Amino acid sequence: MKVLDASWYMPDEQRNPLQEYQVAHIPGALFFDVDGISDRTTNLPHMLPSEEAFVAAVSALGIENKDGVVVYDGKGIFSAARVWW
Numbered sequence: 001m002k003v004l005d006a007s008w009y010m011p012d013e014q015r016n017p018l019q020e021y022q023v024a025h026i027p028g029a030l031f032f033d034v035d036g037i038s039d040r041t042t043n044l045p046h047m048l049p050s051e052e053a054f055v056a057a058v059s060a061l062g063i064e065n066k067d068g069v070v071v072y073d074g075k076g077i078f079s080a081a082r083v084w085w
Contacts, residue, residue, distance in 0.1 A: 001067065001068045001069075001070065002030060002061070002062070002063050002067045002068070002069050002070070003026055003028055003029040003030065003069075003070045003071075003072070004029060004030050004031075004032040004061075004069060004070070004071045004072070004083065005017075005021050005025045005026065005029045005030070005031050005032065005072060005073070005074075006032040006034060006071050006072070006073050006079050006080045006082075006083035007020060007021065007073040007074040007075070007079060008034040008035070008073065008078070008079035009074070009075070015074075017031075017034075017074065018031060018033070020074060026072070029072075030061050030062070030063075032061070032071070032083055034046065034079055034082070034083065036057075037049055037053070037054065037057045039053070046082075069084075071083045071084045
């Protein structure tokens with residue numbers, strides 16, 4: 001089982017999800033960087049990455065096809081749903 005903290009906030013909230021993760025997170029949870037894993041080849045924000053880029057990113061986190069995955073975020077159900085999808 002892999003647990004992912006997929007917190008992401010709107011820019012006007014002035015919150016840093018990585019800093020918040022470093023201060024407090026569910027024990028054993030991995031930080032899923034929504035911005036870092038987004039498609040950066042477009043000028044549109046937060047677009048889904050290619051399948052290859054997504055596979056590389058989740059593999060780097062140690063996630064395999066056989067793993068169950070739980071995703072949460074700091075707002076309840078804001079960015080976690082996007083990561084799960």
